[in-house]
Amino acid sequence: MSMLNVSVYRYNPETDDKPYMQDFQVDTHGRDLMVLNVIQLIQEQDPSLAFRRSCREGVCGSDGLNMNGKNGLTCVTAVSEVTKNGKLTLRPLPGLPVIRDLVVDMALFYHQYERIQPYLQTTGPAPAIERLQSPEERDKLDGLYECILCACCSTSCPSFWWNPDKFVGPAGLLQAYRFLADSRDDATSERLAGLDDPFSVFRCRGIMNCVNVCPKGLNPTRAIGKIREMLMSNAT
C-alpha cells in the first residue's frame, strides 16, 4: 500500500452554503500515476465528484486544474511533478465561477476568444484552388496555432482575474496574434483597431505566469509583445 493524501475542492451549489476541502486517501500501488488517474480513483470512492476530461492525452484541453497551486492538464501531469510530501491539493482553475466541484464556467474565457474573431478574414475574390503560403509565411504560425484553449494560462494571469470582461487574456491574445501574423488574413488594421484600448492588450504586465503554465509550451507573452509592436508601427 502506498497512500497519497489528496485534498479536493468541493462545492455543490444546490446543497452547500460554501465551498470546502475534502480529504481523500488514494492507493497508488507505488506507481507514479497521472493526476487524472488519481481523480478517477477518487471518483470510485465518491461518485458525486464532478470534473471534466475527455482525451486523456493532452489534446482536448478540457481537464485544466490547479494542482498544488499550479495550473496544468491533469492527464499529462504526473503526481511526482506536483506533489510535495505525498500531499496533493486539487482546486478548479482560479478566477472563473465554479459550477460544481472542479468544473468552472468558461463563458468569460470563450467570450474573449470570440472577441478576437478567430477565423481568417479575406477581401479579394476566392482563388480557384486554395490560398497559398510560402514556407516562411507558414513558419510564422508555429508556436501560435497549437493552442488547445485549456485556459490554464488565462486563469493563472492576475490581469485576467481582475478584468476578465475587458482584458483579452494570454490565450485570446495568442490567437489574436495567430491571425495578425497570418499572411492570408486581410483584416489586420481592423483587428489592431479593436485591441488599441488600455485593457484588451495593455493590461498585460508581462509577469509571464502564462508562459510558466502552458502545457503546450507556448509563449503568449512573446505574442503580446509582437501585437504591441504591430500597434506601434501601425500608429501615427
Place this chain on the structure above:
Amino acid sequence: MVTNVTNLGRSGLSDWLVQRASAVILALYTVFIVGYLLLHPQLDYLTWSGLFERTSMRVFTLLALLSIAAHAWIGLWTVVTDYIKWTNLRLALQAFVILALFVFVVWSVQVLWGA
C-alpha cells in the same frame, strides 16, 4: 475595443508610450541629481540654489515633474481600475489623485520660478 474615458491618452498604446517615455526622463533626472550630489559633497545653499537659477535646470526639473504626474496618473489609474470595482468610489479616488497631482505641479512651478 473596450471604451475608456478616464485614462490619460485616448488609447492603451499612448498610455503605454507615455509611461515608458516618462520613466526614461525620470531615470535621467535621478541619475543627474545623484551624480550632482556625489560631485558636490560639501554642498551649500548658494551652490544648490545657483543650480536651480539656471533656466535649463528649471526646464529639466519641470519636465521631470510633469513626467512624475503623467507616470503616477497612468500607474494609479491602472491600479484603481484593477482593484476598485465600485464605480463611484473609483471615480472619487481618481478625482482625488488628479487634484493632488495638479496641486503638486502648480506648487512646484511656484517653487521653481518663485524665489
